[in-house]
Amino acid sequence: MQNLKSKYEQQEMHVSDDLWDRLEDKLDQAGKEEKPKIIWWKYAAVILLMIGLGGSFWMINHKSDMNENQEFVNQTESGDQNFDSKIIESLLNNDVDKLNPLKNNSEAGNQKLAVEDLKDSPIPLRIVEEIKRENQTTNQVTDKQISIKKEEISIPQPEEKLAQSEIQKPKERTKYITSSDLLFGVEMDKAKTETPKSAMGINISKSRNDSDFPNPKRIKLFGITLYDKDSLTTK
Amino acid sequence: MKQDLQQIFSKAKKYDRLAQKSLFEMFSGKMLSVANSYINNRDDAEDVLMNAFYKAFTKIDDCRNYESFQFWLRKIVVNDAITFIRTNKHILYAETEFTDSIAEQIDEVDELSKDIDLDVIFREMPIGYKLVFNLSVFEERKHQDIAEILNITEGTSKSQLSKAKKWLKDYFNQQNTTQNAESEI
Numbered sequence: 399m400q401n402l403k404s405k406y407e408q409q410e411m412h413v414s415d416d417l418w419d420r421l422e423d424k425l426d427q428a429g430k431e432e433k434p435k436i437i438w439w440k441y442a443a444v445i446l447l448m449i450g451l452g453g454s455f456w457m458i459n460h461k462s463d464m465n466e467n468q469e470f471v472n473q474t475e476s477g478d479q480n481f482d483s484k485i486i487e488s489l490l491n492n493d494v495d496k497l498n499p500l501k502n503n504s505e506a507g508n509q510k511l512a513v514e515d516l517k518d519s520p521i522p523l524r525i526v527e528e529i530k531r532e533n534q535t536t537n538q539v540t541d542k543q544i545s546i547k548k549e550e551i552s553i554p555q556p557e558e559k560l561a562q563s564e565i566q567k568p569k570e571r572t573k574y575i576t577s578s579d580l581l582f583g584v585e586m587d588k589a590k591t592e593t594p595k596s597a598m599g600i601n602i603s604k605s606r607n608d609s610d611f612p613n614p615k616r617i618k619l620f621g622i623t624l625y626d627k628d629s630l631t632t633k
Numbered sequence: 634m635k636q637d638l639q640q641i642f643s644k645a646k647k648y649d650r651l652a653q654k655s656l657f658e659m660f661s662g663k664m665l666s667v668a669n670s671y672i673n674n675r676d677d678a679e680d681v682l683m684n685a686f687y688k689a690f691t692k693i694d695d696c697r698n699y700e701s702f703q704f705w706l707r708k709i710v711v712n713d714a715i716t717f718i719r720t721n722k723h724i725l726y727a728e729t730e731f732t733d734s735i736a737e738q739i740d741e742v743d744e745l746s747k748d749i750d751l752d753v754i755f756r757e758m759p760i761g762y763k764l765v766f767n768l769s770v771f772e773e774r775k776h777q778d779i780a781e782i783l784n785i786t787e788g789t790s791k792s793q794l795s796k797a798k799k800w801l802k803d804y805f806n807q808q809n810t811t812q813n814a815e816s817e818i
Contacts, residue, residue, distance in 0.1 A: 405751055406771045410662035411669060414679060421683050422650070425690060429648075483805050567718055 641700035645690065653690050660703060662684070662708045670767055671714035673755050681717050685710040711772060715764065715782060722760055749801060757804065762797035769794050 617625040638659075644652030661682065668678040669686070689706050690695075696705045754763065764783060767772045769790075774782070776790040783790070 402749060402751070402770060403773075406670070409666045409751060411663050411675075411678075413661045413682070417661070417679055417683055418654060421657065421686055422654075423689055424683070425650075425653070428687075428691060570686040 638702075639699045642702055646693050648690070652668065654794065656690075656702075657686055660706055663710060667707060667771075668710050670751070670755050670771065671711070671718060677717065678714070681713045682710060685713045688713075711768075712782075715740060718764065731798055742805045749805065753804070754801070758800060760795055762800055765793035767795040 461506060614625070615627045636719060641652045641655050641659075645656055651700045664685065665678055665682050668681045672681060685706065688709055689702075693733055696702050754766065758766065768779045768782065769776070776787045776794075779785075779790040780787045785793075
């Protein structure tokens with residue numbers, strides 16, 4: 399068997415000339431097919447990376463914006479409260495000042511007067527008490543005005559919201575399929591548009607009005623009165 | 634020669650076309666004869682050879698050593714040739730047990746091996762015998778490996794080899810008798 403083996407190993411065949419060209423073409427085609435895939439993968443990887451980075455940046459920014467907004471909201475809420483209270487106070491002070499321009503003057507003046515009157519007038523205490531009462535009433539009035547203004551500021555918001563919701567959402571009537579439509583398979587739209595329900599033959603019994611039915615006063619058959627409305631009514 | 638092969642192999646690993654061509658020129662003749670020993674058709678053998686070289690060049694990174702490239706390539710050629718035969722021809726293996734009497738026949742064939750023409754084996758021998766004979770004798774594969782490659786049992790591989798040798802013996806005995814008869818006439 400060794401002789402056969404040695405013979406076999408020595409044996410060679412001549413390869414046809416175009417075999418290398420065919421192989422080269424095949425190798426070139428394989429190289430061309432592989433290269434674009436690699437480039438495509440590169441581009442895809444870059445795009446995915448960009449999208450990932452962009453998304454992460456956006457998320458980070460969005461979160462920071464959200465935090466900032468929340469902080470801003472908290473600040474504004476607290477600030478608004480302070481601001482409102484300040485405004486109210488300033489407004490009230492102004493109002494009070496406007497309303498009671500006489501108050502301070504009158505207080506000072508009245509005190510002076512009272513002091514002067516205490517010396518001179520025979521009824522000085524009355525006047526002083528009256529002035530004090532007047533001042534108290536003015537203060538009460540201003541307090542009431544303050545409370546009214548606060549209520550006016552806080553109340554109208556929910557009302558407006560309710561009004562807007564009522565305007566935006568008009569009630570739509572629900573449409574139900576009737577039993578006759580289900581039984582006879584008549585298309586709803588066609589049935590409604592083309593044929594009225596009375597033409598279908600089977601309908602839901604309408605509420606009977608007296609105007610729809612004939613209402614004879616008298617029914618005669620072969621000269622005999624079968625029905626007379628007047629006689630019935632009179633009887 | 635070894636240094637040249639080493640350089641060419643290292644260049645071919647970098648997908649150098651000239652190096653690939655030189656490797657093709659070095660081994661294509663031998664590999665074509667190997668493929669043809671199984672397929673017994675030149676055109677089909679060339680197709681198988683081309684695909685085997687294509688595989689070798691595209692997956693050359695799997696071959697670590699330049700010295701083993703020839704054997705690695707030969708393995709690819711043999712496997713591709715067997716795959717080609719199995720896909721294009723239906724082979725039936727008769728299951729017979731390997732006995733001592735068959736072993737004696739093999740020893741007798743060894744004596745005749747000097748006179749055996751290889752082309753006769755490739756051309757005339759039944760395909761079932763030829764596959765096992767080629768793998769066992771020329772590729773020096775063990776019956777266990779042959780059984781795995783051809784998806785048969787080890788016993789079948791042994792019996793197919795013994796039958797192949799018996800076929801050779803009978804073939805040459807017949808040839809001798811015809812020749813003797815012709816000479817007498």
